[in-house]
Amino acid sequence: xxxxxxxxxxxxxxxxxxxxxxxxxxxxxxxxxxxxxxxxxxxxxxxxxxxxxxxxxxxxxxxxxxxxxxxxxxxxxxxxxxxxxxxxxxxxxxxxxxxxxxxxxxxxxxxxxxxxxxxxxxxxxxxxxxxxxxxxxxxxxxxxxxxxxxxxxxxxxxxxxxxxxxxxxxxxxxxxxxxxxxxxxxxxxxxxxxxxxxxxxxxxxxxxxxxxxxxxxxxxxxxxxxxxxxxxxxxxxxxxxxxxxxxxxxxxxxxxxxxxxxxxxxxxxxxxxxxxxxxxxxxxxxxxxxxxxxxxxxxxxxxxxxxxxxxxxxxxxxxxxxxxxxxxxxxxxxxxxxxxxxxxxxxxxxxxxxxxxxxxxxxxxxxxxxxxxxxxxxxxxxxxxxxxxxxxxxxxxxxxxxxxxxxxxxxxxxxxxxxxxxxxxxxxxxxxxxxxxxxxxxxxxxxxxxxxxxxxxxxxxxxxxxxxxxxxxxxxxxxxxxxxxxxxxxxxxxxxxxxxxxxxxxxxxxxxxxxxxxxxxxxxxxxxxxxxxxxxxxxxxxxxxxxxxxxxxxxxxxxxxxxxxxxxxxxxxxxxxxxxxxxxxxxxxxxxxxxxxxxxxxxxxxxxxxxxxxxxxxxxxxxxxxxxxxxxxxxxxxxxxxxxxxxxxxxxxxxxxxxxxxxxxxxxxxxxxxxxxxxxxxxxxxxxxxxxxxxxxxxxxxxxxxxxxxxxxxxxxxxxxxxxxxxxxxxxxxxxxxxxxxxxxxxxxxxxxxxxxxxxxxxxxxxxxxxxxxxxxxxxxxxxxxxxxxxxxxxxxxxxxxxxxxxxxxxxxxxxxxxxxxxxxxxxxxxxxxxxxxxxxxxxxxxxxxxxxxxxxxxxxxxxxxxxxxxxxxxxxxxxxxxxxxxxxxxxxxxxxxx
Ligand code: BG6
Ligand code: GLC
Numbered sequence: 075x076x077x078x079x080x081x082x083x084x085x086x087x088x089x090x091x092x093x094x095x096x097x098x099x100x101x102x103x104x105x106x107x108x109x110x111x112x113x114x115x116x117x118x119x120x121x122x123x124x125x126x127x128x129x130x131x132x133x134x135x136x137x138x139x140x141x142x143x144x145x146x147x148x149x150x151x152x153x154x155x156x157x158x159x160x161x162x163x164x165x166x167x168x169x170x171x172x173x174x175x176x177x178x179x180x181x182x183x184x185x186x187x188x189x190x191x192x193x194x195x196x197x198x199x200x201x202x203x204x205x206x207x208x209x210x211x212x213x214x215x216x217x218x219x220x221x222x223x224x225x226x227x228x229x230x231x232x233x234x235x236x237x238x239x240x241x242x243x244x245x246x247x248x249x250x251x252x253x254x255x256x257x258x259x260x261x262x263x264x265x266x267x268x269x270x271x272x273x274x275x276x277x278x279x280x281x282x283x284x285x286x287x288x289x290x291x292x293x294x295x296x297x298x299x300x301x302x303x304x305x306x307x308x309x310x311x312x313x314x315x316x317x318x319x320x321x322x323x324x325x326x327x328x329x330x331x332x333x334x335x336x337x338x339x340x341x342x343x344x345x346x347x348x349x350x351x352x353x354x355x356x357x358x359x360x361x362x363x364x365x366x367x368x369x370x371x372x373x374x375x376x377x378x379x380x381x382x383x384x385x386x387x388x389x390x391x392x393x394x395x396x397x398x399x400x401x402x403x404x405x406x407x408x409x410x411x412x413x414x415x416x417x418x419x420x421x422x423x424x425x426x427x428x429x430x431x432x433x434x435x436x437x438x439x440x441x442x443x444x445x446x447x448x449x450x451x452x453x454x455x456x457x458x459x460x461x462x463x464x465x466x467x468x469x470x471x472x473x474x475x476x477x478x479x480x481x482x483x484x485x486x487x488x489x490x491x492x493x494x495x496x497x498x499x500x501x502x503x504x505x506x507x508x509x510x511x512x513x514x515x516x517x518x519x520x521x522x523x524x525x526x527x528x529x530x531x532x533x534x535x536x537x538x539x540x541x542x543x544x545x546x547x548x549x550x551x552x553x554x555x556x557x558x559x560x561x562x563x564x565x566x567x568x569x570x571x572x573x574x575x576x577x578x579x580x581x582x583x584x585x586x587x588x589x590x591x592x593x594x595x596x597x598x599x600x601x602x603x604x605x606x607x608x609x610x611x612x613x614x615x616x617x618x619x620x621x622x623x624x625x626x627x628x629x630x631x632x633x634x635x636x637x638x639x640x641x642x643x644x645x646x647x648x649x650x651x652x653x654x655x656x657x658x659x660x661x662x663x664x665x666x667x668x669x670x671x672x673x674x675x676x677x678x679x680x681x682x683x684x685x686x687x688x689x690x691x692x693x694x695x696x697x698x699x700x701x702x703x704x705x706x707x708x709x710x711x712x713x714x715x716x717x718x719x720x721x722x723x724x725x726x727x728x729x730x731x732x733x734x735x736x737x738x739x740x741x742x743x744x745x746x747x748x749x750x751x752x753x754x755x756x757x758x759x760x761x762x763x764x765x766x767x768x769x770x771x772x773x774x775x776x777x778x779x780x781x782x783x784x785x786x787x788x789x790x791x792x793x794x795x796x797x798x799x800x801x802x803x804x805x806x807x808x809x810x811x812x813x814x815x816x817x818x819x820x821x822x823x824x825x826x827x828x829x830x831x832x833x834x835x836x837x838x839x840x841x842x843x844x845x846x847x848x849x850x851x852x853x854x855x856x857x858x859x860x861x862x863x864x865x866x867x868x869x870x871x872x873x874x875x876x877x878x879x880x881x882x883x884x885x886x887x888x889x890x891x892x893x894x895x896x897x898x899x900x901x902x903x904x905x906x907x908x909x910x911x912x913x914x915x916x917x918x919x920x921x922x923x924x925x926x927x928x929x930x931x932x933x934x935x936x937x938x939x940x941x942x943x944x945x946x947x948x949x950x951x952x953x954x955x956x957x958x959x960x961x962x963x964x965x966x967x968x969x970x971x972x973x
Pocket of ligand 1: 372588589590637659713735736739917918920949951952
């Protein structure tokens with residue numbers, strides 16, 4: 075119970091019994107306050123929801139402030155305050171323009187003539203403009219350009235941080251206004267960067283170094299609050315990322331009857347006699363403009379036996395009197411003075427009773443305020459999915475400031491009403507500093523946005539640029555296919571000696587190796603009839619440690635043979651010699667199906683003594699070194715080819731193989747007559763494009779950003795695989811990391827301080843890029859992913875990191891799409907078709923696991939190859955299956971040739 079201890083003294087004007095009866099309606103139990111909190115939460119939900127926002131009593135107006143100060147706000151900004159009937163005691167600075175400069179405040183205070191508040195809006199704003207001009211002139215500063223933050227304590231519908239339209243507020247203001255009121259200000263150029271509510275200014279005035287302050291509360295002539303809500307819950311704005319400050323406008327809470335069981339007869343009397351009956355019911359129980367009236371109505375009832383005309387006059391008890399009367403030391407004397415002024419000769423007991431009345435009214439106000447505040451912090455805690463929330467609440471307004479008991483009661487009750495939250499009330503220094511902070515934050519964010527846009531703009535590709543990439547690849551393909559120009563082309567267009575896709579008649583048991591992707595696998599592939607289950611696979615994954623991938627070639631091939639031996643032992647196959655298909659995902663010049671000269675290592679491999687050698691021979695030599703088993707290698711296959719064959723087994727129109735994983739590449743069925751590097755005119759052959767090297771001859775130079783160049787320079791193979799380095803999983807994380815370093819350097823991230831972790835090459839892997847972009851991932855989870863990497867991020871940081879990942883991955887997908895478009899268009903033209911229907915078999919972790927990559931590739935292909943209807947079929951079993959199928963075909967052909 076928020077009880078009032080009424081001690082009998084001696085008999086005065088009021089009987090004790092009357093006193094208790096009169097104050098009873100003001101006593102709110104903790105249970106009642108919990109109920110009020112619950113209803114406030116419901117009202118807040120209605121205000122936040124798009125469906126109910128327009129008729130909600132608690133309006134929950136977005137303020138377009140997305141972050142609280144982080145202590146880096148620099149520069150100068152002017153804050154102009156234009157507010158209504160002021161409750162400031164004479165010694166406090168009255169409203170007026172304030173220059174904010176690195177937290178230094180200077181005030182100049184022209185009084186606003188009362189008439190302006192109720193008259194034509196343009197007059198008020200012309201007056202404010204003149205004040206501002208005089209204020210700036212008085213500073214004698216050489217500077218002529220200023221950014222302005224404007225505190226406007228009325229209910230405003232904002233569409234941006236610098237644009238509002240106002241409706242008349244309860245605190246007495248009648249003049250509507252807009253951000254465009256400045257017009258010309260002599261020699262000054264003023265840019266309005268923020269229009270803020272006083273609650274927002276209060277919240278933003280808090281010391282950034284004392285931990286997060288994400289709630290602002292004003293208990294002045296009126297009452298209102300604001301807090302940093304999760305943007306995705308503020309349904310009336312488009313943003314779903316990060317946070318957005320919401321001004322609750324809670325003064326109107328209860329206008330729909332939600333407080334009917336809490337309202338006392340005095341509240342009804344006050345409301346009936348007010349300018350706006352039925353409205354602002356919550357405010358009318360709490361704020362300074364009304365507390366005096368509540369006290370007056372109680373006194374009228376208590377002193378009904380005495381006639382005192384002044385007591386019947388509206389406004390005869392002022393908030394200042396009440397606040398002074400509640401003072402333990404001097405309160406009784408003030409009570410006597412006030413009662414006397416009301417025409418009542420009062421006894422000590424009367425003065426004491428008067429003090430109790432004032433305390434009861436103030437404590438009820440604090441209790442209701444606490445219920446509202448508890449609703450806000452509980453909402454924040456729940457919507458952030460936290461078990462505990464810790465925040466400061468910046469509070470301002472004369473009621474809070476002048477009445478110590480008010481803040482104590484507020485603090486205690488919030489603790490009881492929202493036990494899951496650690497709330498510290500902080501007395502704000504007035505909203506002027508906050509306006510400066512908002513202005514500074516707004517201007518910091520605007521400057522940062524510019525930097526971010528400039529940086530990320532380098533990676534954004536217009537449709538015309540994608541068309542250029544498509545055309546360039548087509549050109550390189552033509553060069554690569556012709557014998558005379560092949561050496562000039564950056565894409566090798568390697569013949570594979572595969573002339574047909576599977577026809578379903580393949581049978582037998584085969585061994586397969588799959589080397590070059592994330593995993594090295596050994597597989598046993600049983601190819602049977604459809605009725606007997608088609609293809610069945612048993613496989614084992616082995617690791618290739620970097621020192622083996624980059625050590626002597628003999629060591630790499632010995633390791634591979636050991637893995638095969640281990641697999642055969644596990645499968646009980648030792649001694650059997652099955653035909654083997656070898657998926658070797660590196661560029662190889664083939665002269666037959668079972669021979670491949672390694673042209674260069676790519677991705678993370680760099681084993682010595684292999685380039686220029688036949689890979690099948692290297693494998694056979696390693697087997698010989700082991701001396702205890704035999705291998706029958708019948709085919710060496712690139713992973714793109716394996717994927718195309720594997721998908722072709724299920725879909726005969728699969729004539730393109732695409733890999734977007736650690737590396738990227740494609741193969742497709744080309745007309746033999748176009749393959750100038752081979753004899754023969756009839757039929758088709760699968761060509762391994764090795765498009766990862768596209769651009770190695772400089773033809774893509776215009777598309778490389780400084781980040782791409784840095785990644786290339788730091789790679790194992792500088793100057794090579796330039797297209798792959800824009801697209802594939804092995805490099806995207808590095809591009810992201812380099813951009814993050816640059817943005818940190820520019821002060822847009824991590825408050826300008828790069829963590830040592832961010833300096834670590836390769837900390838971002840493909841799986842990180844995929845998980846951070848997952849749909850519906852709460853920002854909290856994004857933060858958790860980044861924390862796991864050892865990066866300590868703010869909410870804003872994680873939004874920006876996600877944006878960087880999106881831009882980098884989108885560019886990769888679009889470039890890949892442009893390349894696929896070039897391939898399918900070539901197939902269509904080869905065949906002289908108006909319209910081509912073709913399937914692309916796809917594999918690779920980036921394509922398969924990234925939430926948007928596949929869709930962005932497909933969309934680009936649709937745009938750039940409108941005459942091709944392209945189906946993307948994901949390979950389920952990896953290219954090992956394709957290699958086995960190729961081995962099966964080879965065995966069948968060999969059998970036929972022998973027969
Ligand atoms: C797999 C193939 O399915 O995809 C591999 O079997 C291939 O041979 C790989 O290299 C590509 O994906 P990643 O992401 O593992 O490089
Ligand atoms: C690299 C290899 C290429 C392979 C691709 C996908 O680009 O050079 O042969 O197909 O990665 O794994």
